[in-house]
Amino acid sequence: MASKRIVVDPVTRIEGHLRIEAMLGDDGVIxxxxxxxxxxxxxxxxxxxxxPRDAWAFTQRICGVCTTVHALASIRSVENALSIKVPKNADIIRNIMFLTQMVQDHVVHFYHLHALDWVDVVSALSADPKATAELNQAISPSWPMSSPGYFSDVKATLQRFVESGQLGIFANAYWGHPAYKLPAEANLMAVAHYLEALKWQKELVKIHTVFGGKNPHPNYLVGGMPCAIDLDSDNAINIERLNMVKRLIQEAKAIVEQLYIPDLLAIASFYKDWAGIGGGLGNYMTYGDIPQAGVDRPEHFRFPRGAILGKNLGEVLPLDPTDTTQIREEVSHSWYDYPAGEPALHPWEGVTEPNYTGPKPPYKQLDENAAYSWLKTPRWRGNAMEVGPLARMLVGYASGREEFKAVVDPVLAKLEVPATALFSTLGRTAARGLETQLGVQWLMEEYENLIANLKAGDYATANTDLWEPSSWPREAKGFGFTEAPRGALGHWVHIKDGKIENYQAVVPSTWNASPRDADGGHGAYEAALVGTPVADPEKPVEILRTIHSFDPCLACASHVFGPDGRKLAEVVVR
Amino acid sequence: MADQRDHGVAPVLVLGLGNLLLKDDGVGLELLKRLEPDFVDDPRVEFVDGGTQGLALAPYLPNRCAMLILDAVALGTEPGDVHHLPDARSTPATRSTTAHEGNASELLAAATLIGECPETVALVGIEPDDVSTGIGLTERVQSALPRALKLAKDTLGTLIQPE
Known part of the structure; x- marks a missing residue:
């Protein structure tokens, strides 16, 4: 049985506070x-x-990363409750904003949060710039910045940064750990692209400013989008603004195709053992998104809706988030109270009644047989489910969508791994990249759809027929959804007498980071960590690799600030 | 990939940070709201409600001479204390002293790394009393607003017209 308990609290390079306790066996495996x-x-x-018309503005303040996705799920939940149909342009503009956020977020996650689990920044200091240039030209011939002089400059910048002692954003990593396998040149190339991605990421989100009026908190509207479009006017979104959007999409396409994907494949080729680690549940779930014929027709979403159980890619099961028997949240291992006799509740009936019964902080360890988390335990038909890019790619792939096969199959071939390799930490990280590749293609297609619709004379962006509460039913319930970068996000609203009677958000990281259910079934993170070998319990980079592969965002799953807000990462081994 | 739209920005940025849903954590946004009307026609300064964003605020930093951050600052002193950090770039205290996930220090470090951090970064903030879930400031923080506002206004004055 377990001989050591590794505690990582908080897990760094994520949003919000997450604590992981891993029980290590005598064989060095979790x-x-x-x-x-x-x-x-x-x-x-x-x-x-x-x-309810204001809910989006509050929900977009939940999280420091995903403002737009909470706003989108919120307005959709209210529109669903009140049977409001939005104009075609509104759906397209929402799709553009959704994809913009997804592409930007995935690139930032890869380079600025996850890459440091695979790339040894300090090792980059011993790289040969000339050999690095050759490497870069080999893996991405069309990327322009790959001269020996360029890499010399990057190396010098990094040297100055490290010597200044302000490791800052590069702090809290296990530099020099033997689990880092990349040659020095690959490390330097990745650091250079870390910087390029950092410069670029702030460009793409200007698309949000164009359509949302402002950023970082763009405006949304129940019934459509609050932006006027007139190709020839100075006082509306005109052709000049739209041309800028097009240029930003083209730049994003270049970054993804010439930087992200080649780097991802180059790094993955050194870590193929991680295609056999970190798979976990093998159950995947998506609400789907990017409607092509309205939100009520999931069969026409670019990301299909569905569930996969037990790694069975032969069958995609139908899923209905408004069926109160399907998605249910338990609190058997959470610090909440439910009404007596209610083991689980559908979000429409959801109750958020905190009841902390855990040990007094600072504590040494949590008890897996008691309540041990502020996250609830959502289950689909009783099953723990993984959500996120891997779930989306697998549901798309298993649904037989050609677009998905077209990006997945070549990568499997290139890395010489079977499709089962997708059920892993590496698969999760690769799926995020492949989804981004689809994302930039779709972004351009959605842009072209918008232009075509405008040129056909349709300028409508909002439907305000049911704006006044006097036009609403006395009571109504609605479900709003989106596929946030981290996975399926659902908002459930209950409106009564024009006011919010109940509101529940089940966020992606609640699915992935959930504690055990009443039957002792593990959440996705927990399941994914079991079976992972840890070389050095004092420096458990292996735990970070798998947890980061999910792109955790606990900010909206739970509260973030504690008296220990200044505390840096801590690893305790017992 | 800087382009023409990046030039001609106001030389001074005032960045309000905080979470409106966590009581006193939102004090930076309240200060921002009260400070802005005094400078509404001043082309030398731009006001941005940064919420709890981190790296997503990077687009606002390039080509500025100075930045004033307004925020809840938890240094562990008496709630309602007004804090002033004239040089937040080199004050380690700016690391993780704010209550929200959008980490100002990470933003500054990232901007420094790509050479886009304003030369001067000042910070004015108030020690929070309560950062639990809820909308609105506590009394102690509320009563500190006039002092913090005066300090913010004076600081902004010197940033706009450096000696």
Whole structure:
């Protein structure tokens, strides 16, 4: 049985507070694991009694990363409740904003949060710039910045940065750990592209400013989008603005195709053993997104809706988030109270009643047989599910969509791994890249759809027929969804007498980071960690690799601030 | 990939940070709201509500001479204390002293790394009393607003017209 307990708290390079406890067996392999959200937020409580038309503005403040996705899920939930149909342009503009955020977020996750699990920044200092240039030209011939002089400059910049002692954003990593396998030149190339991605990431989101009026908190509207479009006017989104959007999409396409994907494949080729580690549940779920014929017709979404159980790519099961028997949240291992006799509740009936019964901080360890997290335990038909890019790619692939096969199959061939390699930490990381590749293609297609629709004379962006609460039914329930970068995001609203009666958000990281259910079934993080070998329990980079492969964002899953807000990462081994 | 739209920005940026849903954590946004009307027609300064964003605020930093951050600053002193950090770039205290996930220090470090951090970064903030879920400031922080506002206004004055 477990001989050591590794505690990582908080996990760094994520949003929000996550604590991982891993029980290491005598063989040096993780035998069991616990994932705990250690801070409570409770946005739902704030929304009660408010005007449902304003809910999006509050929900987009939940998270420091995903403002747009919460706003989108929120307006869709209200529109669903009130049977409001939005104009075609509004769907297209929302799709453009959605894809913009997804592409930007995935690139930032890869280079600025996850790459440091695979790339040894300090090793880059011993790279030969000339050999690095040759490497870069070999893996991405069309990328312009690959001269020996360029890499010399990057190396010098990095040297100055490291010597200044301000490792800053490169701190809290295990530099020099033997688990880092890349040659020095590949490390230097990755650091150079870290910087390029950092410069670029701030460009793409200007698309949000064009359509949302402002950033970083763009405007949304129940019934459509609050932007006027007139190709020839100075006082609306005109052709000049739209041309800028097109240029930004083209730049994004170049970054993804010439930088992200080649780097991903080059790095992955050194870590193929991770195609056999970190698979976990093998159950995947998507709500789907990017409607092509309205939100009520999931069969026409670019990301299909569905569920896969037990790694069975032969069958995609139908899923209905409004069926109150399907998605249900338990609190058997969470610090919440439910009404007596209710083991699980559908989000429409959801209750957010905190009841902390854990040990007094600072504590040494949590008890897996008791409540141990501020996250609830959502289950689909009783099954723990993984959500996120891997789930989306697998559901698309298993649904037989050609677009998905066209990006997945060549990568499997190039890395010389079978399709089962996707059920892994490496598969999760690769799926995020492949999804981004689809994302930039779709972004351009959605842009072209918008232009075509405008040229056909359709300028409508909002439907305000049902704006006034007097036009609403006395009581209504709605479901809003999106596929956030981290996975399926659902908002469930119950409106009564024009006000919010109940509001529940089930966010992607609640699915992935959930604690055990009443039957002892593990959440996705917990399941993925079991079976992972850890070389040095004091420096558990292996745990970070798998957890980061999910792109955790606990900010909206739970509250973020504690008295220990200044504490840096801590690893404790017992 | 800087382009023409990046030039001609106001030389001074005032960045409000904080989470409106966590009581006193939102104090930076309240300060921003109260400070802005005094400078509404001043082309030398731009006001941005940064919320809890981190790296997503990077687009606002290039080509500025100075930046003033308004934020909740938890240094562990008395709630309602007004904090002033004239040089937030080199003050390690700016690391993780704010209550939200958008980490100002990470933003500054990233901007420094790509050479786009304003030369001067000042910070004015208030020690929070309560950062639990809820909208609105506590009394102690509320009563500190006039002092913090005066300090922010004076600081902004010197940033606009450096000696």
């Amino acid at each position: 035998a069991d694991a616990m994932s705990s959200g250690t801070m409570w937020r409770g946005i739902e409580v704030i929304l009660k009694g408010r005007d």
